[in-house]
Amino acid sequence: MRLFGRGEKKSGTGRTVAEAAIAGASREELIQAAMQQLRDQLRADRLGVWLAEASGPGDFRGIVWDSQQELTPASWTRLSPEISYFLKPLTAAERSAQSSFRATAERSTLDISPDTPILGPLVEMRRALWAPVERQGHWQGLLLAASRSRNAVFPREEMEGIAAELSLALSVADERRMASNRLADLTLVGKLLHPIEESPAVEELLRNIAADCCVTVGASFAVVGCPSKEQGSKFDPAGAGGDPDVRTQLESEPLAGLWRQALESGRITGADGSGPLADAGVVRFVAIPLRWGREVRGVLLAGLDQDHAALSTLERLELRALLAGRALAQRSRQRQEAQRAARAHTFVRQRTEPRLILDSRGEVVGKSPGAQILLGPLQASPTRPQFAALFRPEDRDLMASWWERASTARDPNVGPAEAEFANGIRIRFHTPVPVADDLYAVLFEEAPAQGESRPTVAAAETELRNLLEWLEQGVVLFDSQQRVRAMNTRFAQIAGLDPGEIARIGTLDALIARLAENAAEPAALAERWRELAQLGEGGVREEIHLVRPAARILERAARPVVDGEGRRIGWLEIYRDLTAQRVFQSKLLQTEKLAALGQMVTGVAHELSNPLTSILGYAQRLLLRDVAGAGEELRQIYQEAERASRILRDLLQTGRDARPVRRTVLMNQLIVRAIELRRFALSADKIRIEMDLDPGLPPVLGDADQLQQVVMNLVANAQQAIEQDAGRGTIRVQTRRLNQDRLQLEVSDTGPGIPPTILARIFDPFFTTKPAGLGTGLGLSIVLGVVREHGGQIRAANRPGGGAVFTVELPAAVEEQPALVPAEARRAKAARVPRERRAAPGATSSRTAARVLVVEDEPTVARLIGDVLEDLGLQAEILLDGREALKRAGQRNYDLVICDLKMPGLDGQHFYEALVRTNNPLREHAVFVSGDTVSASTLEFLERNHLACVAKPFHVDELTEAIRSALRLRTPVKSQSAAVRNK
Numbered sequence: 001m002r003l004f005g006r007g008e009k010k011s012g013t014g015r016t017v018a019e020a021a022i023a024g025a026s027r028e029e030l031i032q033a034a035m036q037q038l039r040d041q042l043r044a045d046r047l048g049v050w051l052a053e054a055s056g057p058g059d060f061r062g063i064v065w066d067s068q069q070e071l072t073p074a075s076w077t078r079l080s081p082e083i084s085y086f087l088k089p090l091t092a093a094e095r096s097a098q099s100s101f102r103a104t105a106e107r108s109t110l111d112i113s114p115d116t117p118i119l120g121p122l123v124e125m126r127r128a129l130w131a132p133v134e135r136q137g138h139w140q141g142l143l144l145a146a147s148r149s150r151n152a153v154f155p156r157e158e159m160e161g162i163a164a165e166l167s168l169a170l171s172v173a174d175e176r177r178m179a180s181n182r183l184a185d186l187t188l189v190g191k192l193l194h195p196i197e198e199s200p201a202v203e204e205l206l207r208n209i210a211a212d213c214c215v216t217v218g219a220s221f222a223v224v225g226c227p228s229k230e231q232g233s234k235f236d237p238a239g240a241g242g243d244p245d246v247r248t249q250l251e252s253e254p255l256a257g258l259w260r261q262a263l264e265s266g267r268i269t270g271a272d273g274s275g276p277l278a279d280a281g282v283v284r285f286v287a288i289p290l291r292w293g294r295e296v297r298g299v300l301l302a303g304l305d306q307d308h309a310a311l312s313t314l315e316r317l318e319l320r321a322l323l324a325g326r327a328l329a330q331r332s333r334q335r336q337e338a339q340r341a342a343r344a345h346t347f348v349r350q351r352t353e354p355r356l357i358l359d360s361r362g363e364v365v366g367k368s369p370g371a372q373i374l375l376g377p378l379q380a381s382p383t384r385p386q387f388a389a390l391f392r393p394e395d396r397d398l399m400a401s402w403w404e405r406a407s408t409a410r411d412p413n414v415g416p417a418e419a420e421f422a423n424g425i426r427i428r429f430h431t432p433v434p435v436a437d438d439l440y441a442v443l444f445e446e447a448p449a450q451g452e453s454r455p456t457v458a459a460a461e462t463e464l465r466n467l468l469e470w471l472e473q474g475v476v477l478f479d480s481q482q483r484v485r486a487m488n489t490r491f492a493q494i495a496g497l498d499p500g501e502i503a504r505i506g507t508l509d510a511l512i513a514r515l516a517e518n519a520a521e522p523a524a525l526a527e528r529w530r531e532l533a534q535l536g537e538g539g540v541r542e543e544i545h546l547v548r549p550a551a552r553i554l555e556r557a558a559r560p561v562v563d564g565e566g567r568r569i570g571w572l573e574i575y576r577d578l579t580a581q582r583v584f585q586s587k588l589l590q591t592e593k594l595a596a597l598g599q600m601v602t603g604v605a606h607e608l609s610n611p612l613t614s615i616l617g618y619a620q621r622l623l624l625r626d627v628a629g630a631g632e633e634l635r636q637i638y639q640e641a642e643r644a645s646r647i648l649r650d651l652l653q654t655g656r657d658a659r660p661v662r663r664t665v666l667m668n669q670l671i672v673r674a675i676e677l678r679r680f681a682l683s684a685d686k687i688r689i690e691m692d693l694d695p696g697l698p699p700v701l702g703d704a705d706q707l708q709q710v711v712m713n714l715v716a717n718a719q720q721a722i723e724q725d726a727g728r729g730t731i732r733v734q735t736r737r738l739n740q741d742r743l744q745l746e747v748s749d750t751g752p753g754i755p756p757t758i759l760a761r762i763f764d765p766f767f768t769t770k771p772a773g774l775g776t777g778l779g780l781s782i783v784l785g786v787v788r789e790h791g792g793q794i795r796a797a798n799r800p801g802g803g804a805v806f807t808v809e810l811p812a813a814v815e816e817q818p819a820l821v822p823a824e825a826r827r828a829k830a831a832r833v834p835r836e837r838r839a840a841p842g843a844t845s846s847r848t849a850a851r852v853l854v855v856e857d858e859p860t861v862a863r864l865i866g867d868v869l870e871d872l873g874l875q876a877e878i879l880l881d882g883r884e885a886l887k888r889a890g891q892r893n894y895d896l897v898i899c900d901l902k903m904p905g906l907d908g909q910h911f912y913e914a915l916v917r918t919n920n921p922l923r924e925h926a927v928f929v930s931g932d933t934v935s936a937s938t939l940e941f942l943e944r945n946h947l948a949c950v951a952k953p954f955h956v957d958e959l960t961e962a963i964r965s966a967l968r969l970r971t972p973v974k975s976q977s978a979a980v981r982n983k
Contacts, residue, residue, distance in 0.1 A: 021169030048144035126150040131159040202331040211241040218308040226298030259299040262287035284309040290325035297328040373463040395419040474575035482508040520545040609931030612953040614860040616641040645953040664699040674711040692734040701813035713779040714747040721751030748805035753798040850895040854878040855885040857903040882906030901930035
């Protein structure tokens with residue numbers, strides 16, 4: 001809103017408030033006119049004009065002018081909450097105590113004192129005069145004249161006159177608004193009545209009525225509906241507008257009681273706002289029955305806020321309820337018509353002879369297959385054709401009269417009638433037969449034309465064309481001279497022909513010349529097609545591969561056509577498009593192959609975990625002993641074994657269906673690990689990888705494994721794009737922080753980019769541009785799903801210099817939790833400390849002579865665990881069979897058992913359950929080792945029983961820590977892996 005600057009007053013520079021009101025000025029223009037009038041008539045240092053907003057009483061907005069300020073503060077355009085002080089009625093005590101200020105409510109001059117509440121516009125002022133704009137007992141605005149001098153005198157009568165003009169102008173504006181509302185209502189009636197009569201989309205009309213109740217009338221929500229047919233006590237909304245959550249509250253009070261009461265009583269019911277909708281500002285609920293004629297068909301349920309809870313709003317809602325009732329009545333008639341048409345369809349579908357189904361009004365509601373051949377399909381029309389309209393003009397009056405006499409049985413002697421259809425076929429009609437309520441069947445047959453022979457060839461060709469156009473398969477009919485006698489539109493569609501070309505292709509040679517270039521093998525297609533021209537008895541079924549205009553696989557079935565004497569007079573070819581079916585089968589087979597490959601890879605990785613455990617453990621022990629002359633070689637063995645262990649864990653985690661775990665994840669570390677998994681493939685293909693990772697990147701709250709899959713899929717997609725182009729290129733992975741709440745991951749490549757025609761489809765499932773066997777079309781679809789599950793967004797675009805770029809935005813984590821990447825997440829699950837348990841029998845602080853039972857089916861791993869126990873000064877007893885170990889545990893006392901989870905025969909889980917059943921003390925002192933700590937069943941078993949588990953391949957210090965924790969040994973364990981790295 002424009003603010004007035006300082007300057008000399010100018011007389012007569014604008015319209016008065018009354019002139020502006022007559023001209024139809026807006027509220028802003030009325031405020032401007034009042035300000036100009038104040039400036040012309042008053043001598044003041046500051047003037048203000050504010051009018052009440054619709055948001056509630058006491059909310060005033062306007063403009064302020066100051067004689068000494070170029071611009072006044074924008075906050076002055078809205079009066080501060082202290083204005084309520086001026087609006088309160090005066091008590092006797094207040095009049096005596098604060099008469100100098102509270103007299104403003106009586107339109108008196110205000111002397112500004114230190115005790116006076118200061119509104120923004122009163123700053124620096126010493127004297128002020130307020131004049132309220134009153135209408136119907138309510139304040140609709142305020143005028144202000146203020147001076148920096150305490151002796152200033154303002155003409156009260158002039159200010160009150162301007163306020164009175166403003167009040168009158170607001171009344172005129174309200175009258176115009178009401179006239180506009182009435183015009184909108186009339187427009188709505190005219191708009192909706194036409195579709196109700198001519199269009200079957202009654203549901204759309206009901207939705208429009210509900211939306212108009214909110215948009216035009218101002219309801220907070222509106223629902224149009226009726227009782228459910230299946231459950232009469234349930235409200236079935238046909239249209240809704242406004243608050244989308246209102247649908248969930250239709251079966252709860254107070255809304256449920258309102259619409260039921262309106263249905264039962266047939267009268268308008270209402271209730272005060274309550275519940276969640278009242279919290280959203282709804283102060284009144286209204287239920288209006290939808291009546292058309294004597295029947296109540298439904299209810300219009302609406303919610304009104306404070307500004308619209310008025311009688312005028314209710315009247316406008318009643319008009320829309322009347323329209324909705326008429327729409328529901330129309331829907332009821334349409335359903336009756338649909339049921340009648342269904343009965344007619346069922347009747348004619350069971351008959352092959354030509355017959356029509358008509359209603360009592362003479363409208364055609366159904367045709368048998370025989371009638372379809374003679375008449376062709378019904379023309380698309382919003383109304384059904386009249387029986388008489390099927391005939392040529394000169395026969396229409398005759399057949400209309402015949403139908404009226406035959407259907408009403410006015411003439412018992414009415415017999416068959418003959419007339420000619422509009423397509424030239426002469427028909428003989430038999431007397432109508434009633435088949436259902438208000439439905440008649442009329443049987444007819446062809447009749448010879450009067451005075452001339454019937455054109456049987458032309459009629460047969462017409463019948464044939466009509467029949468072929470109804471088929472979903474492509475059809476081509478050839479005669480014995482290899483001429484095309486018929487070709488339907490469906491064949492043109494699947495073969496890539498324009499509709500106009502059908503009429504120009506008249507022979508087999510012309511068809512071969514047009515389509516051979518589209519085939520994968522043009523010469524073979526032409527040769528095979530000419531062979532079909534000599535087809536003898538029997539049929540042929542084969543496939544045709546087209547590559548243009550789009551790759552398609554067609555199935556062709558060909559059979560000879562013979563005459564009544566059995567002589568070959570041509571052949572028929574029927575085509576079916578198998579492209580979608582073959583693509584789906586191919587994708588399904590590829591998905592199954594990938595699933596089998598994933599299971600095989602995880603199985604191999606699990607088997608490799610045992611030898612890697614031995615290599616890693618013994619290399620670490622030798623390094624700690626510092627064997628002379630072998631330090632560097634051992635260090636290389638240890639480091640490579642540790643790297644292989646990390647890769648193995650990542651493979652196991654990627655291949656298993658683990659439950660999603662939402663924790664804070666460090667994206668930079670996750671990206672580095674994902675790149676490591678693909679580094680060999682990238683370097684082998686001579687593709688360079690660049691990483692630009694923001695060190696200040698905030699963590700993300702999500703599932704680390706799913707997010708790692710996003711990075712790996714995007715990098716793999718970029719790699720395949722480069723391989724299809726030049727074979728050499730660069731993939732760039734970049735992260736950066738967008739703001740406090742979001743971060744960005746960008747993966748770009750120097751490949752060929754994404755064709756603009758498919759850019760909108762690249763995230764669709766099973767969509768791929770790669771050759772057969774090189775992709776499933778699921779990678780980017782999976783990426784999109786994961787990103788959306790994490791509250792993020794992903795975009796794909798082409799880089800200006802070439803190549804594609806995928807941009808992922810994710811919300812940053814808001815809670816302070818330990819940030820994990822996939823490897824750390826798994827090790828945290830695997831190496832968790834068990835719950836507090838009672839001390840083992842005979843446990844002491846030193847534990848130098850503790851006895852430990854080791855159950856491990858891999859001898860090298862069992863030997864490594866035994867050596868570690870001996871290094872700790874513990875006694876180890878090793879058994880390679882679970883059943884023998886269970887028997888030994890029942891015969892002897894042990895302080896601890898270390899058991900493998902995955903063993904042949906009796907595995908670790910059943911071993912532990914046997915300890916629990918026999919109440920063996922070892923059930924409270926067990927440590928498990930396994931290379932399968934990522935499967936859902938393993939994690940569920942460990943978490944349910946609060947058991948410690950060390951993941952294979954493990955470091956020596958990981959196993960040592962688990963042993964000390966289980967035996968409550970006090971001597972701290974220095975990280976041996978850290979010691980090895982320091983060396």
